[in-house]
Amino acid sequence: MATDDNTNETSFEDSEISLPRPIRLWVLVIFDSSSIICTLLLLYYLSHNRASRKALHNHVIIILLILGLGTQLIDVPSYIAFIIHSGVVKPSIPSSCLVWWFAAFGMYNGGTILMAWAAFERHILVFNYRWISTRRGRILGHYLPISILLLYIITFYIYVLFIFSCENTYDYTLPICNAYPCYQADPFIGMWEFIVNNIVPSVLVAILSFALLIRVIQQKRRLHQRIQWRKQRKMTIQLVSLSILNIIFNIPLNIVSLAHLCGLPASYGVEAQQYFYFSCYFLIFLFPFRSNNVVAPIVNISDEKN
Structure with missing residues (x-):
């Protein structure tokens, strides 16, 4: 674990998670291989x-699965190779780090x-389907919003990683080149x-998903229809499953990062931040398994009035 020579304090950028590398190796190999199979x-x-x-x-699910492959086929294998090579990024060249960063951050x-x-979009699909009929x-x-978002994502990360004028520091002795x-x-x-x-985006996923669940329940009550859990089970899973993954794996890391941004010393919460960061891999690993429930057709509640 690296430390700052001047302050003798450890920060997130110059440290490595304390979880032993052999354990990380097997966790990544087992979960990544099964996740890739499910995704394909x-x-x-x-x-x-x-x-x-x-x-x-x-359509969005398909794109998310493809983006997830970026982590499954680039990010995780690079991490596994880092562990196999005794904690050294191989090949130890800038392009290795840039590609790894594009997968780890961009995708x-x-x-x-x-x-x-x-x-x-689920609010539109469930309550206002006529808008896109x-x-x-x-x-x-x-199609246009999805295309714009994809163009933004690709353009932003190509620019900041390959075009933006600044000097990168590549630490080949740390995962993801620090x-x-x-x-x-x-x-x-x-x-x-x-x-x-x-x-x-992380906050919106949680708010919009649970807001949709509330709207579904309220709409059913206004229509004087008794809520059947078995009938609504697929809808409920669709609404909350991906949101729960987001809350569990993204929100904690964002909270710690936000605390550092607001003045918390960089040396505080480093260990927790490292574990939160590593746990984000499980969002990618579990996503295709939760997507099994999302591909089921969505019931258009607005049509039930007719």
């Missing part, structure tokens, strides 16, 4: 089943942003990424 099977099903492929609510944060859109409506209210690209030290871009690409 889901993508195969979604691409070959015409009804599922055409279902609007599955992961991109997934969080798209999850927020998926949570918002026409070809024009689908283009403006479904997980601190130089753009994150920039007052504007670093703050923009933390707030816009991390905090806001």
Whole structure:
């Protein structure tokens, strides 16, 4: 574990999680391999089943699964290779770190942003489906927002990692090359990424998902229909499963990072932050398994009035 020679204090960027490397190795190998298999099977099903492929609510899920593969096939294998090579990034060249950072930050944060859109879009799909029932409506209210978000994610992370003028420090003796690209030290871009690409989407996923659950229950009551748990089980899982993953794995890390941003000394909470950061891999590992419940058709409650 590295320390700052001047302050003799350890910070998140220059330290490594205390969990023994052999344990991390087996955790990553076991969970990543099973997650990849599940992801590929889901993508195969979604691409070959015409009804599922055409279902609007599955389009974001497909993109999220593909982004998750960035972590499963680039980020995690790079971490495994780091452990196998006795704690050294191989090959020890800048491009290794840049590709790793693109997967670790670009694809992961991109997934969080798209999850927020998926949570918002479910309100339209369930209560206002008529807005996107026409070809024009689908283009403006479904395909265009997804395309804009994807373009933003790709453009932002290509710019900050490969074009933005700053000097990166590549520490090949730490996972993810110390997980601190130089753009994150920039007052504007670093703050923009933390707030816009991390905090806001994570909070929106939780708020919008649970708000939709409340709206579903209230709508049923207004229609004087008794809520059948078995009938609503799939809907409930759709609403809260991905949100729960987000709350468990993203929110704690964001809270600690926000505390440091607000003045908490960098040496405080480092161990917890390291564990929270490592646990975020489980969001990617578990996502395809929870997506099994999301690909089921969404009931359009607004149509029940007719």
